[in-house]
Amino acid sequence: MALSRRNFVQLLGAAGISAAASAAFFDESAANAARYAEGDVSNGSRTPRGASGRVVIVGGGMAGTSAARYLRRWGGSGLTLTLVERNTAYTSNIMSNGVLTGQTTIPSLQYSYAALRNTYGVNVVTAEALGVNPTAQTVTLSNGSTLGYDRLVVAPGIVFDALPGLTVGDYDTTYPHAWQAGAQTTLLRNQLMSMPSGGTFVMTIPPAPYRCPPGPYERACLVADWLKKNKPGSRVVVLDANPKIMAEPIAFTEAFTSIHAGVIRYVPNAVIDHVDKANSTVVTTAESVRFDVFNPIPPHRAGALAQSAGLVNVGGRWAGVDVLSYESSAVPRIHVLGDAIGTTMPKSGHIANAQAKVLADAIPKLLTGQALNQAPATSSACYSPITMTTASWLTGVFHYDPATRTMLVKSIAEAPSISASNYKDMSKWFTGLMQDTFA
Numbered sequence: 001m002a003l004s005r006r007n008f009v010q011l012l013g014a015a016g017i018s019a020a021a022s023a024a025f026f027d028e029s030a031a032n033a034a035r036y037a038e039g040d041v042s043n044g045s046r047t048p049r050g051a052s053g054r055v056v057i058v059g060g061g062m063a064g065t066s067a068a069r070y071l072r073r074w075g076g077s078g079l080t081l082t083l084v085e086r087n088t089a090y091t092s093n094i095m096s097n098g099v100l101t102g103q104t105t106i107p108s109l110q111y112s113y114a115a116l117r118n119t120y121g122v123n124v125v126t127a128e129a130l131g132v133n134p135t136a137q138t139v140t141l142s143n144g145s146t147l148g149y150d151r152l153v154v155a156p157g158i159v160f161d162a163l164p165g166l167t168v169g170d171y172d173t174t175y176p177h178a179w180q181a182g183a184q185t186t187l188l189r190n191q192l193m194s195m196p197s198g199g200t201f202v203m204t205i206p207p208a209p210y211r212c213p214p215g216p217y218e219r220a221c222l223v224a225d226w227l228k229k230n231k232p233g234s235r236v237v238v239l240d241a242n243p244k245i246m247a248e249p250i251a252f253t254e255a256f257t258s259i260h261a262g263v264i265r266y267v268p269n270a271v272i273d274h275v276d277k278a279n280s281t282v283v284t285t286a287e288s289v290r291f292d293v294f295n296p297i298p299p300h301r302a303g304a305l306a307q308s309a310g311l312v313n314v315g316g317r318w319a320g321v322d323v324l325s326y327e328s329s330a331v332p333r334i335h336v337l338g339d340a341i342g343t344t345m346p347k348s349g350h351i352a353n354a355q356a357k358v359l360a361d362a363i364p365k366l367l368t369g370q371a372l373n374q375a376p377a378t379s380s381a382c383y384s385p386i387t388m389t390t391a392s393w394l395t396g397v398f399h400y401d402p403a404t405r406t407m408l409v410k411s412i413a414e415a416p417s418i419s420a421s422n423y424k425d426m427s428k429w430f431t432g433l434m435q436d437t438f439a
């Protein structure tokens, strides 16, 4: 069965999905790409034929790349699609905690834009988008050029706040957050390798909403498992600004109190007051802790372009959107996707891919004056390694609620147990998601 737009919505319409079932959403991607290459852009869907216009997408991450790919598949060949991305390849955050344990590497998490260019006919421009003129409907780029658009998609991910006592530059040199995979992830890996046995690894979690709700707890578990085997007697202290574990509470409570008991110490309500660099200490509202390796995950907000384009109107940090089309609630004809938006949905790569599909259905309709789908659905799945060989998972399905004009939780499911088979399923899910985005 090809993953047509109709199938996608019907699959999500089920009362709930397991993480393994969610992987099925991506399995047909290679076959569909081949069909497009043969000239079949209909993909069996109800996509309006004859849509034309210039769509510029800024940000070639999980959200922006999925949008470009599905705009071509569902919007047809009449669209002129341009993707602006500052990097020549994308580094996946998903699975990047495995770099810390040496189970994977940054190069193995990198994805190119070759398929977008060669299979989907997207003009991929390697440049920084510097500014948007919503009146002239143009985007200025660091290479000196200006792109005109009929619809602009802004998918810039996030930027990180400086913590009191630290500069943003400190994250690159000394105290890596590694919450954007890349050189900081490798730096944190190297710091762990150099940490003395019996040392203390301290990590902090910002107030929700933050990127990947289970991600910090997963990191704590993986680091603890690695330390047990490689740095005996070491400890992990998790300083969480939130009052409780924010995702997969059953699995992570078991992990912290049983599987990694005596290694991980979890401290809720620990809002950072400041970092005392001279004494290698972080001071929080709960307690002060001395560290050998410090991994602050700072509060974050919508990427800089969302802010400079006037799109940030939710809590001073995030971009508000109409979830029927992901059009900005602040500036017309600009759409925002992924971690940069402030909605009822979590900030995850899986759901960014799903949001992109709703947008790819909506933009051709907006360009041809057709009515939008009034019942979109999205889903999210996260696999969370608990040790270097076992994992848990979490899924959520969201349906549009016309009364509140938000995406309401239809179902949430957590793995019934932590297992090695979940760990194996994780690879299949990840491969499928990345194929559906980059292949």
Ligand SMILES: Cc1cc2nc3c(=O)[nH]c(=O)nc-3n(C[C@H](O)[C@H](O)[C@H](O)COP(=O)(O)OP(=O)(O)OC[C@H]3O[C@@H](n4cnc5c(N)ncnc54)[C@H](O)[C@@H]3O)c2cc1C
Pocket: 058, 059, 060, 061, 062, 063, 064, 084, 085, 086, 087, 090, 092, 093, 094, 095, 096, 097, 127, 128, 129, 130, 155, 156, 157, 158, 178, 179, 180, 181, 211, 212, 215, 303, 304, 305, 337, 338, 339, 340, 347, 348, 349, 350, 351, 352, 381, 382, 383
């Ligand atoms: C450790 C970790 C584990 C995770 N695990 C999971 C998981 O298991 N499952 C899951 O679903 N999600 C997971 N996530 C979350 C997931 O990575 C993010 O939710 C996802 O990457 C968001 O996609 P995005 O496109 O919004 O942002 P990004 O993927 O960050 O992409 C944004 C892109 O925009 C580009 N950009 C920004 N501004 C500009 C500009 N002005 N000009 C040009 N380019 C620009 C950036 O270079 C970047 O490539 C994890 C995250 C982390 C940190």
